Amino acid sequence: DTGVSQNPRHKITKRGQNVTFRCDPISEHNRLYWYRQTLGQGPEFLTYFQNEAQLEKSRLLSDRFSAERPKGSFSTLEIQRTEQGDSAMYLCASSLVGKGQYFGPGTRLTVT
């Protein structure tokens, strides 16, 4: 399967813990995006990379959130000191510049 992959698929954590998610994009795609989606809403943009450069961060991305794409391939999204409001589906997508985005299956985070 050469699509976008994400790990883990599900994560349950206690409030205050740190979590890290990984995204492996489609190999030839130079753009990589992170979104958050809650029930009944469309995906909300968090941040995106072109190659290894992080080009934009949403105001939704508080100081507790950090994303990296160190070699321009896979990316990680870390949430520090998780809060119950962080519970959501975290989606990764990749694309070529100017083309539609292809999503991974998402990581469902539950903060208890």
Next chain:
Amino acid sequence: RKEVEQDPGPFNVPEGATVAFNCTYSNSASQSFFWYRQDCRKEPKLLMSVYSSGNEDGRFTAQLNRASQYISLLIRDSKLSDSATYLCVVNRGDNDMRFGAGTRLTVKP
């Protein structure tokens, strides 16, 4: 007001019906437009791009009216497998995508 607004639905239609979804966007500088489909607890999947001249892919027709900042998706001869949430997506430029909240469609036998 949200940047991308869609009919909230849900739309419940019988098999074979024609159904239309509407979407409006507020950023007049938006450059490209897409429809995505999202099944329950699955990731969004690109359904089709939307071009100013209108475009068709089988039973699906997408239209764009830049002057009115309006996008539509028409599904003809709907199938049970079309049941999903349809997301309107606007590219504000440089692949800065904004998603609508989605319109839920249920096709019934």
